[in-house]
Amino acid sequence: MLAGTLFALAAGLMWGLVFVAPLMLPDYPAALLTVGRYLAFGLIALPLALVDWRALRVLAPGDWLEALKLSAIGNFLYYLCLSAAIQRAGGPLPTVIIGTLPVVIAICSNLRDHERDGLLPWRRLAPSLVLIAAGIACVNQVELAALAREAGPGELRRYAEGALLAVAALACWTWYPIRNADWLRAHSDRSPRAWATAQGLMTLPMALLGLAALPGLQWAGLLDAGLDLPLGPRPWAYIGLMLAVGLCASWLGTLCWNEASQRLPTSLVGQLIVFETLAALAYAFVLRGQVPATLTLLGIALLVGGVVWALRVKPERRAVPQPETQP
Numbered sequence: 311m312l313a314g315t316l317f318a319l320a321a322g323l324m325w326g327l328v329f330v331a332p333l334m335l336p337d338y339p340a341a342l343l344t345v346g347r348y349l350a351f352g353l354i355a356l357p358l359a360l361v362d363w364r365a366l367r368v369l370a371p372g373d374w375l376e377a378l379k380l381s382a383i384g385n386f387l388y389y390l391c392l393s394a395a396i397q398r399a400g401g402p403l404p405t406v407i408i409g410t411l412p413v414v415i416a417i418c419s420n421l422r423d424h425e426r427d428g429l430l431p432w433r434r435l436a437p438s439l440v441l442i443a444a445g446i447a448c449v450n451q452v453e454l455a456a457l458a459r460e461a462g463p464g465e466l467r468r469y470a471e472g473a474l475l476a477v478a479a480l481a482c483w484t485w486y487p488i489r490n491a492d493w494l495r496a497h498s499d500r501s502p503r504a505w506a507t508a509q510g511l512m513t514l515p516m517a518l519l520g521l522a523a524l525p526g527l528q529w530a531g532l533l534d535a536g537l538d539l540p541l542g543p544r545p546w547a548y549i550g551l552m553l554a555v556g557l558c559a560s561w562l563g564t565l566c567w568n569e570a571s572q573r574l575p576t577s578l579v580g581q582l583i584v585f586e587t588l589a590a591l592a593y594a595f596v597l598r599g600q601v602p603a604t605l606t607l608l609g610i611a612l613l614v615g616g617v618v619w620a621l622r623v624k625p626e627r628r629a630v631p632q633p634e635t636q637p
Contacts, residue, residue, distance in 0.1 A: 314573030315582065317566045322585025324563035329405050329590035331555050332393040333597050338542050339533055340394035345520040346548060348385055350556025352514025358507045358561075365504035366511075374508065376493055381512040384486030386520070391479035399453070399472025401594025402606065406449050406613050407476040409587035410442050413620045414484050441616030448609025506564065584614050 332343055359366060369377075395404040417435070450473075457469055494502060521540055527533045542548050570582065591610060595602050602610070 311574065314570045317570035317573065318582040319585050321563045321566040321570060322582070322587075323589045324558040324566070325586040326589030326593050327555050328389070328392070328559045329396060329401060329408075330593040330597060331551055332396040333401055333594060334551060335542075335544070335548060336397060337544075338548060339537070340390050340397065341520070341527060341533065342524065342537075342540075342542060342548075343393045343552075344386055344390045345517050345524065346552035347389060347555050347560070348381075348513040349517035349521065350552045351385075351510055351560040352517050354556055354561055355507055355510030355514065359511055362501065362504040362507045365501040366508060368500075369504075369508060373493075373497075374512070377505070377508045378512045378516075380486060380490055380493075381509045382516065383482050384490070385509070385513055386516055388479050388482035388486070391475045391482065395472040395475035395479060397472070398468040398475065400469075401597070402449050402591060402602075403446075403453050403469075403473060404476035404479070405587060405590045405594065406446050406609065407473070407480055408483070409584070409613055409617065410446070411480060411483055412583055412617055413438060413442060414480060415487060416620060418484055418488060435620055438616040438620035441612045441619065445609040445612030445614075445616060448605050448612065452603045452606045452609070510560070584617055587613070 331347070332338075332340065335343065392404060392408065413435075453469070454466075457465055494500070494505065497505075524533065524539050528537060528539065537543075574582070588610070591602075
């Protein structure tokens with residue numbers, strides 16, 4: 311139990327880096343951050359492919375196409391929206407919005423395929439949804455109040471755009487695990503590790519295409535004309551952070567999470583996902599150099615409480631009526 315909890319904590323600490331990289335490189339656009347992260351991850355996946363080459367050989371063209379879709383939405387589009395959201399709205403609000411992910415996935419599963427996985431009773435989910443909504447409202451109130459004191463109306467628009475982009479990122483990462491789980495269930499004879507490596511490999515050509523497209527985006531006015539491509543104004547900081555995020559968040563964090571999943575009950579592992587949210591919030595406030603306001607701490611507590619409450623709700627399977635037998 312102790313080893314599993316420590317592995318889950320390590321995974322959360324590394325996944326939290328994803329949320330602070332845009333704050334550490336505020337002069338880098340979201341497109342450049344996304345390309346850099348997944349270029350690093352794709353290069354890391356190459357030696358992993360040598361280990362899993364036998365399992366990768368049996369993947370059909372349709373499987374590689376599915377891996378491409380999962381990487382495009384679950385990796386590229388997700389992180390593009392998330393990094394842009396954080397640079398517009400700051401760290402806390404996008405982090406708590408993404409922190410609702412376990413509950414949003416549970417709700418979508420409830421609406422989609424409860425015949426297979428069982429139905430989560432709505433009456434038991436309702437208190438967690440109220441807690442989560444109250445937590446987000448508390449954090450949002452503090453961020454809006456600080457924005458009103460320090461910035462003009464233009465910044466308020468950027469904040470609203472950041473909130474919408476965070477919701478878009480949440481939608482991407484709600485779709486991804488459900489679609490990924492569908493493939494794994496339909497191919498139970500395949501290696502989950504090799505499937506993760508396949509998705510990592512598909513990020514590499516997309517990252518290279520994205521890198522080649524950056525000058526065109528700059529020419530079209532979608533990127534700052536004065537931005538030095540492809541490494542930006544602080545090349546070594548950019549390369550180092552992208553390698554750290556690619557290695558730690560994209561690979562090592564997942565490895566630690568898998569180790570935790572092997573040691574802990576599934577119900578407990580689900581609750582320990584909150585380590586990621588707490589780590590990201592802690593990093594954001596350390597970068598700000600300030601202690602969270604009382605209302606922010608209350609909002610974080612409400613969010614964590616709501617997620618833990620929801621993850622403790624057990625699905626109920628409906629009884630299938632049996633045909634009557636003739637005497």
